[in-house]
Structure formats: structure tokens, C-alpha cells
Amino acid sequence: xxxxxxxxxxxxxxxxxxxxxxxxxxxxxxxxxxxxxxxxxxxxxxxxxxxxxxxxxxxxxxxxxxxxxxxxxxxxxxxxxxxxxxxxxxxxxxxxxxxxxxxxxxxxxxxxxxxxxxxxxxxxxxxxxxxxxxxxxxxxxxxxxxxxxxxxxxxxxxxxxxxxxxxxxxxxxxxxxxxxxxxxxxxxxxxxxxxxxxxxxxxxxxxxxxxxxxxxxxxxxxxxxxxxxxxxxxxxxxxxxxxxxxxxxxxxxxxxxxxxxxxxxxxxxxxxxxxxxxxxxxxxxxx
Numbered sequence: 001x002x003x004x005x006x007x008x009x010x011x012x013x014x015x016x017x018x019x020x021x022x023x024x025x026x027x028x029x030x031x032x033x034x035x036x037x038x039x040x041x042x043x044x045x046x047x048x049x050x051x052x053x054x055x056x057x058x059x060x061x062x063x064x065x066x067x068x069x070x071x072x073x074x075x076x077x078x079x080x081x082x083x084x085x086x087x088x089x090x091x092x093x094x095x096x097x098x099x100x101x102x103x104x105x106x107x108x109x110x111x112x113x114x115x116x117x118x119x120x121x122x123x124x125x126x127x128x129x130x131x132x133x134x135x136x137x138x139x140x141x142x143x144x145x146x147x148x149x150x151x152x153x154x155x156x157x158x159x160x161x162x163x164x165x166x167x168x169x170x171x172x173x174x175x176x177x178x179x180x181x182x183x184x185x186x187x188x189x190x191x192x193x194x195x196x197x198x199x200x201x202x203x204x205x206x207x208x209x210x211x212x213x214x215x216x217x218x219x220x221x222x223x224x225x226x227x228x229x230x231x232x233x234x235x236x237x238x239x240x241x242x243x244x245x246x247x248x249x250x251x252x253x254x255x256x257x258x259x260x261x262x263x264x265x266x267x268x269x270x271x272x273x274x275x276x277x278x279x280x281x282x283x284x285x286x287x
Contacts, residue, residue, distance in 0.1 A: 027051075034102060035108050046058040077096070080093060151170070183277070
């Protein structure tokens with residue numbers, strides 16, 4: 001299990017994309033409480049493997065019954081019932097089994113992005129203001145009229161199969177679109193950084209040049225930490241900042257049609273540039 005494979009939101013989104021039936025599944029988890037936020041009905045848990053669902057990791061969870069959080073505190077060892085339905089997940093029961101010191105490197109703040117509603121195909125992208133590589137304010141909805149591909153990265157990402165791979169595939173999409181008369185001038189790419197403390201305009205501009213981004217086609221942008229975390233989460237990307245400065249995240253890539261509506265969402269890195277180009281072409285020709 002790699003520490004960047006945070007997958008609960010992706011798993012929920014996958015379930016939602018596969019079926020609209022109100023199927024709810026229950027799973028048992030064991031773990032340790034790292035943080036509690038009664039005001040938002042959330043609890044951050046470092047848990048063991050959840051058999052037949054997900055590997056061990058640290059995740060924020062919602063509760064629908066706020067009384068479940070009464071008396072819960074960081075360090076508590078718990079067992080809980082995790083309910084998973086299309087588009088949402090929550091803990092329906094929490095039992096304290098003991099207490100233990102928190103790990104020194106454990107995060108103790110619940111991400112601002114916890115509990116957002118996931119976007120799905122057919123939904124309009126949110127009107128969020130970002131700052132691009134030139135220091136200019138741009139609107140996420142400002143690309144209407146062009147088909148758009150959106151992904152979330154950070155320039156310090158050390159893993160070749162995560163953000164750097166997304167960059168390489170975006171470069172390939174840029175090349176394929178430029179060579180296709182049906183797409184030339186009708187496609188935009190947007191890489192959104194969830195590391196605003198480091199990825200300021202000059203850093204994004206240098207990174208864009210390094211990966212061969214044509215500024216007329218492929219832009220890099222970011223926003224304040226809370227804004228970008230919540231935006232990423234609506235696309236199924238969860239972000240947590242570790243004590244050592246690294247960022248744990250999963251990957252999702254969205255294809256948006258010229259009307260500003262999502263036509264496809266891709267989990268992880270199991271997609272290719274030609275697949276995205278086919279989706280872009282279909283969305284452009286459907287206008």
C-alpha cells in the first residue's frame with residue numbers, strides 16, 4: 001500500500017458512477033481516533049485494513065448521528081461500522097475499546113474538504129476562482145466554449161506514477177489535440193495544484209515550461225488551501241498534508257464538455273491520452 005493511495009472518495013465515486021440504485025453496504029473497521037470535529041459531525045480515524053473494501057489508511061468520516069461523537073477524543077481506540085452508499089459514506093456506530101498515545105507523525109486536523117458532495121457526469125463544474133501561472137485570476141467556468149480536461153497535481157510530487165505521469169499524459173493530449181483538425185483550438189487543459197504554499201505563480205510558470213505546456217492550451221493554477229482542497233474533493237480527490245511536508249492524495253481526471261458539464265471522470269492513472277482525446281472529440285462534435 002503506497003501512502004499516496006488515499007482511495008475512499010474514489011471508491012465512493014466509482015460506486016456512484018456504476019449504479020444509481022440506493023444500495024448501502026456495511027463494513028467493520030478498527031482504528032484510532034486522531035481528531036474530532038463535533039461542529040461538522042466528522043472524525044479522523046487511522047484504521048486497519050477494511051476487508052473487501054480498502055487498505056489501512058487515515059481518513060475523515062462523517063456521522064449522521066452527532067451523538068456518536070460524544071466522549072470521543074484523540075487517542076481513542078475504536079471499532080466502527082462504515083456505511084457506503086453511492087455518493088456518500090458515514091459511520092453508523094462507534095465503540096471505544098481503549099486508548100493509546102498518538103503516533104508522532106499523525107495528522108490531527110480534519111481536512112477542510114471532508115464531507116463535500118461529489119461531482120458526477122452531467123454535473124456543471126463549480127464556478128471557482130483560481131490564480132494561474134501568470135498571477136491572473138481565472139474562473140473554472142471560464143473555459144466554456146472549449147472542451148476541458150482537469151486534473152489535480154503538485155509540482156513537488158516525488159512519485160513518477162502520480163503527478164509526473166499526469167503531466168506527461170497532458171503533454172500527449174496537447175500534442176494529439178493540436179494534430180486533430182476537429183480539436184485544434186477547441187481544447188483546454190487545466191492542472192490545479194493543491195500546494196499553494198509552494199506552487200505560487202512563478203513556480204507554476206517554470207513547471208509549465210519544463211513540461212512543455214503551450215500556455216494557449218494548457219494552464220496551471222491554484223487557490224487558497226481551503227478553497228483548493230474543497231474543490232479537489234468535489235472531483236473525488238482527497239488531500240492531506242503530512243507533518244513532514246509531503247502531501248498524500250489520490251488521482252482523478254475530469255473531462256468537461258464545451259457547456260461546462262462533466263462527461264467523464266477517471267480514477268487513478270488507469271487512463272490513456274487517446275482515451276481522453278476520444279472523449280474530447282465526442283463532446284466537441286455533440287455541440
